[in-house]
Amino acid sequence: GAGVSQSPRYKVAKRGQDVALRCDPISGHVSLFWYQQALGQGPEFLTYFQNEAQLDKSGLPSDRFFAERPEGSVSTLKIQRTQQEDSAVYLCASSFSSPSYNEQFFGPGTRLTVL
Amino acid sequence: AQKVTQAQTEISVVEKEDVTLDCVYETRDTTYYLFWYKQPPSGELVFLIRRNSFDEQNEISGRYSWNFQKSTSSFNFTITASQVVDSAVYFCALSEYADMRFGAGTRLTVKP
Numbered sequence: 001g002a003g004v005s006q007s008p009r010y011k012v013a014k015r016g017q018d019v020a021l022r023c024d025p026i027s028g029h030v031s032l033f034w035y036q037q038a039l040g041q042g043p044e045f046l047t048y049f050q051n052e053a054q055l056d057k058s059g060l061p062s063d064r065f066f067a068e069r070p071e072g073s074v075s076t077l078k079i080q081r082t083q084q085e086d087s088a089v090y091l092c093a094s095s096f097s098s099p100s101y102n103e104q105f106f107g108p109g110t111r112l113t114v115l
Numbered sequence: 116a117q118k119v120t121q122a123q124t125e126i127s128v129v130e131k132e133d134v135t136l137d138c139v140y141e142t143r144d145t146t147y148y149l150f151w152y153k154q155p156p157s158g159e160l161v162f163l164i165r166r167n168s169f170d171e172q173n174e175i176s177g178r179y180s181w182n183f184q185k186s187t188s189s190f191n192f193t194i195t196a197s198q199v200v201d202s203a204v205y206f207c208a209l210s211e212y213a214d215m216r217f218g219a220g221t222r223l224t225v226k227p
Contacts, residue, residue, distance in 0.1 A: 033213070042119075042206050042217030043160070056213045091160065104215065106152075106160035 002026065004107035006092050012113045013082045021077045021110045025094030032075050033104060034067055035091040043091055049075060082114045118142075119209050121218035128197055129226050136192045136221045138207030144168075149183065149190045150208040150215070160206070166190065197225045 005024045013019050025032050031050055035043035036059075045059040051072035060067070064083075069075040079086055089111050093104040118141040128134045140149065151163040164174065166183050174181045178195045194201055204220045 031213070033215070040219075042208075042219050043215075045214040045216065048213040059214060089158070093160075103162045103165060105162070108157075108159045 004105050006107040006110050010111050018080045021090050023075045023092030029094035030097050031095045033093040034077050037089045084114050087114045119207050119218035121221050123221045125222045127224045131196050133195050136205050138190045140188050140209045144211045148210045151192050152206045153203045155203040199225050201225050
């Protein structure tokens, strides 16, 4: 399809496990964003890439969270030593160019449950 | 710091009623962008509208309309003649650059 895709759609991890969440943005989109959405809340910004450069990671909650986009297309969000409070839906979005005034297209999200 | 407040947590209306979803924002920047997104039960966020801080014209798109008032820092969203398919969570968001800040959302239920 032509939209943003994310995999896996659902992930169950035992506390302490590492997880990797993948995002395939829309082809040609320069900007890529990660958000965390807790149950009943709005999405919270985590990090932003322009091509392969991570320009803003101010929203990453701890050093257990790491994101990369090495070739400027696919991105991976990695969470090390998962904790129960990491349980949330992780949303990826992409936009054509500059982040503010361009519409962000969102993927379906990965629902992470940490037991 | 930028902040978005959606005071209405849940709204329930009967089909064909009009409904307004409130959004109040805070920012120190003079240049910023406001957005509304819809999140249906399927979970995927759907873009509805984008507004920049220099454009206070109201906008109408079919049954949807938006009222942007800088004087009160509000960007309200009205659905006219609501339909069951409008049932969803609606998010207002503010962006000064990359980090889009979302409100907590308003869950709208439209009953037949």
